[in-house]
Amino acid sequence: MTYTLNEARMYADISDGIAVIIDSETGIYFGMNGFGTHIYENIVDGVPVEEIAAAGAREGFPEEFSENLKQFVATLLEKEILIASSALPKEPHLDKALAEADAHVPELQEFSDAQELLLADPIHNVKEEEGWSPEKSSLNEDDEDVARREAKMGS
């Protein structure tokens, strides 16, 4: 099975060996450790997860690696970061040094402290009379609007 980034919803950026993924629907963002980023890159390059597990076993990674990998991928799917892909499978490339630096554990962290910023959408918050970026009080949002917005942010 191969996977790809859910581009309709997620924006991913990798720099300094660290992936940051932003969920444009919820404003939640994710960070990965170096090994997690490395595994993620393999996956979105089109390497089947079972091939990554097999390559880890061949490289002498600890037994728990397979389970850690499974959990890591399950979380990526649960968070809808990855979706199934029909791309042709590719060969894995595992960097032993990266794996050892993070004790062979790919990690994903979830953050919700920038939702207001990431979901800021001033264009939708315009009332004809007040123009762009009016005082919030002038928006006269009803309870339903507030509830909808809060549900989107998962609060």
Next chain:
Amino acid sequence: MPEVSVIIPVFNAAGQLARCLNSVCGQTMADLEILCVDDGSTDDSPEILARYAGRDRRIRLLRTDKNRGAAAARNLGLDAAAGTWIGFVDSDDCIDAAFYEKLLGSAAETGAEVAKGSLRRFDPRSGRSWTEELVNQNEKIRRHKAHFYCYFTSALFQSDFLRKHDIRFPEELRYFEDPFFAVKAALHCGRIALVDDARYLYTLRPGSATRTAPNRAQLEAQIQGSHRILDLLDTERADDEHYRIVFGFLLDLLLRWCWRTDASDELTRGAAKGLDDLLSRCRDQKDCLEIYFLDKKVEHRRWIAAALREKIKKDETHPRLSDLRG
């Protein structure tokens, strides 16, 4: 014939000149000719140049008849240069010790007519250098050579290549004279060798041309220079992608003028008029604007991701999902 001619235009740079000359004279690649062009300095720059020329025979002193601007000073240097390769260093900047050695090595390896290092901001007080760009310019040039429209001082050019295509600086421009040179070089060169660890250290100081308060002369030069570049793209029949990339660069600079808060209303109106003129002569306005804004979106997303990444790095105590699962 020296391997490299280094052209240094000098205008009232007494405070920074020694640092610049020390870095050029101290290059690990010693086969240099150092052409210092005094452009009518009224401070101690001529004395400093004479002192260095007395100590290092590789230094040749040239002088313009009056202050004519960096473009004319560099062109004078180009006319006098005897080197196989030509580089430029501004009198307030400096370069890493192996800068030219690395660039020459890469040019020889790749057969490129242009070899470019990286440009870093430099704080002379702390000696610290850093890059301010999120998207490294060399990364962009790797994608398409048309992105070589700025930072020409961080590059080395084959002198025969410059002469063959008459690549020189437009002397009628007092500012914004360098993009024309870089754009013309990019249009004609087959390959640009990129050497990220060859570092040109760009010093920002109050009063330097790029840091003065916005004024009409700067804006007019930028508009005039933009039109000269568009003329060049038309004359040289730049392909569509090359055109779009360079147009995006010119558009970006004029848009920044339009929303500069420190500009007078008159200047803002002038910038808006310049923008209107630029757009009206664009070869393919729809495509150029569409691609410009799509690229900007990617750039802004990368800025946000970079800011979040820095936040994550600082926040190492944040629980991981696996911890939460227990």
